[in-house]
Amino acid sequence: MPVPxxxxxxxxxxxxxxxxxxxGAARLGKMAYKLAGGDIRRVVMYLHGSFAATYRGHGTDKALLAGLLNLNPSDERLRDSFQIAAEKGISYEFIPTDLGENVHPNTVRFVITDSRGETFEIMxxxxxxxxVVVSEIDGMEVNFTGERPIIITAHQDTPGVLSHITTLLFERDINIGDMRVTRSREDKSAHMYIELDSLCGQDLTAAIRCIPGITRVKLLLPIEESDVPGKENP
Amino acid sequence: MNASEILTACCKDSLLLSTFALRHETEQNGISEAVIRNRFDRMLTVMETSAAEARQNPVRSVSGLTGGDAFLYEQYRSASLLGETVSLAVACALSCSEINASMGKIVACPTAGSCGIVPAAVLAVSSSKGLDREKQINALLCAGLVGQIIGEHACLAGAQGGCQAECGSASAMAAAAVVELLGGSPEQSFDAAAIAIKNSLGLVCDPVAGLVEIPCIKRNVGGVVNALSAADLALAGIHSRIPFDDTVDALNRVGRQLPTSLRETAMGGLATTAAGIQLAEQIKQ
Structure with a gap:
């Protein structure tokens, strides 16, 4: 290992x-909260491997839910997350399962339902x-560690959408670190995941939303946990 | 970065290990010394609370398997065989570990499972010798530096290197910290750290039901007593015949040789004893 x-x-x-x-579980919950835009009515958590085997004794269930309530891993309210969720009218369920052979032993799949009844999946x-690392968002393979901002879009699978977005980034002098595009042939819909090297503002998401063919945009800024000394910005 | 290089640098510029740690972190990551000290100050505050809480009021773990021992020991402590400093360290180590198991707030140092060792050593020695906060923060910086060397050349996770990598490393970190706290030289700190590792080599990670409770809580006690005795030897002028860097190499190789069953998988050691299996069954219900 390099010098820690x-x-x-x-x-x-x-x-x-x-x-x-x-x-780590609390941090994953918080990432799911951010990805869901903070609007969560119901969440089902599928627990895999060691998460499935030891989640009660490690408080993994309480920590995941606490993250989904936007609490930090150092927040002492973690242990009361069931009660806080109940007070906020958020329903939740934990289902131990097997997510597959090549899946990391400490893995969770969140299925989140928002107030409009739309569902959103994060692994x-x-x-x-x-x-922690988020490996899948709505079926799209990603590699999001919460350290750099990302943009996720849903759009129609038509020419020009990508160049529109990259032009907007170029105009703001923002470099792209990683980028993936997936599409479904049946309904001509596509998803895009872009990891940025530097911060951007909500004006960028507003601009992307105006591009013809874009149906949904999410901007996820780096996860800040000011209570965690090793993680805060210098 | 290894101990031998650090000792050369410290000797050349007459530096304490804590000063070296501060300068190194500033150079590597561009964080100012004031910010580093401030963050360590906050860690020290969390350590003080977690080392005291479970002694004052009994706490239970999330699983219900453990708890109440820090309180019990604190009641008994005036009659302890170990004297004020060591018995206080034992009590603090129990408290931090029980707070951890009860979903309380702790400082991972280097891990959550071994979170009682460094705070217990530093707080108990400071308390009995009346040492100020700045010295305590220096001791924690020194502990961190020792952990950095182990992290670079071996590992700090039970799943990788067994308990020797967690409680063994914490013990080495604590031993070096106590030596600096009591005015020993950087060389003596590394002697103490080497002795602490030598006395932890081969320690397996075999948690009952896969939880950070049995035997982890009591291994924190073993870890801090080991650290204090190693520091005491070094302060007496006793050298480790095997230098610190070599003990880290041994820790690394022994860790690799440990079978998977003894690296946090709960598939061997105490986890698969009759009582261990029974306790695991008990919490499933």
Whole structure:
């Protein structure tokens, strides 16, 4: 391993008992919350591997739900998340399952329903020491770690949509770190995932929304957890 | 970066390990020394709380398997065999670990499972010797530096290297920290860290039901007592015949040689004893 930072060794400040099963789970929940735009009425969590086997004893269930309530991994309200969700009228369910052979042992698939009844699926894994990665968003393979901003779009599969978006990014001097496009042949719909090297504002999403053929845009900014010393900006 | 290079640098410029750690972090990651100190100050505050809470009021773990021992021990402590400093360290280690198991707030150092060792050593020694906050923060910086070397040349996760990588590393970090806290030299810190690793080598990670409770909570006690005795030897002027960097190499190789069943999978050791299996069954219901 390369030389770790002092803050990789000392910290994070977190709610126990496990960095991967509790702190990482809370972080995954928070990413799902952000990806869902904060509008969550119901969530079903499919737990895989070690998450499925030990989720009660590690408080993985409470931590996942706490993240979905926008709580940080260091927030002491983590352990009361069932009650807080009930107060907010958010329903939830945990289903231990098998998500497949090549799936990381600490993986969860969120199926989120928002207030308009639309559903949204996110799969992510806690890969050790509280670090997490989102591997799938609405069936699209991604590799989102919460460190860089991403844009996700749904659009009609027609020529020109991509060049419109890349032009908007170029005009703002924003470099693209990673980009994926997937499409469904049946209904001529497509999804795009763009990871950006630098921050952008909501004006960009507004501009993207105006592009002909775009049906949905989500901007996800880096996950900030000011209570976690190892994670905050210098 | 290894201990031998760090010692050369410290000797050349008469640096403490904590000063080296601060400068190195500033150079590597561009964070100012003031910001680093400030973050460590916040960690120290969380450590103080977690080291005290479960001694004052009994806490139970999420699974219900463990809890109440820090409270019990605190009641008994005035009669302890170990004397004020070591018994306080034992109590603090129990408290941090029980707070962790009860979904309370802790500082992972280096991991959540081993979160009691460094705070217990630093807080107990500071309390009995009346040392100030700045010295305590320096001790934590020194602990972090030792962990950085282990992280680079071996590993710090039970799933990779067994408990020796978690509680063993924490013990080495704590031993070096206590030496600096009590005015020992950087060389003595690494002697203490080497001795602590030597006394932890081969320790397996075999948690009952896969949870960070049995035996983790009591291994934090073993870890801090190991750290304090290693620091005491080094402060007496006793050297480790095997230098620290070599002990890290041994830790790394032993970790790789441990079978998967003894690396956090709950498929061996205490987890698969009759009692371990029974406890695991008990919480499934």
């Amino acid at each position: 930072s002092l803050f990789d060794i000392m910290g994070p400040i977190m709610i126990g008992p496990s960095s991967s099963h509790t702190a 992510g894994s806690s890969i050790g020491g509280g670090q």
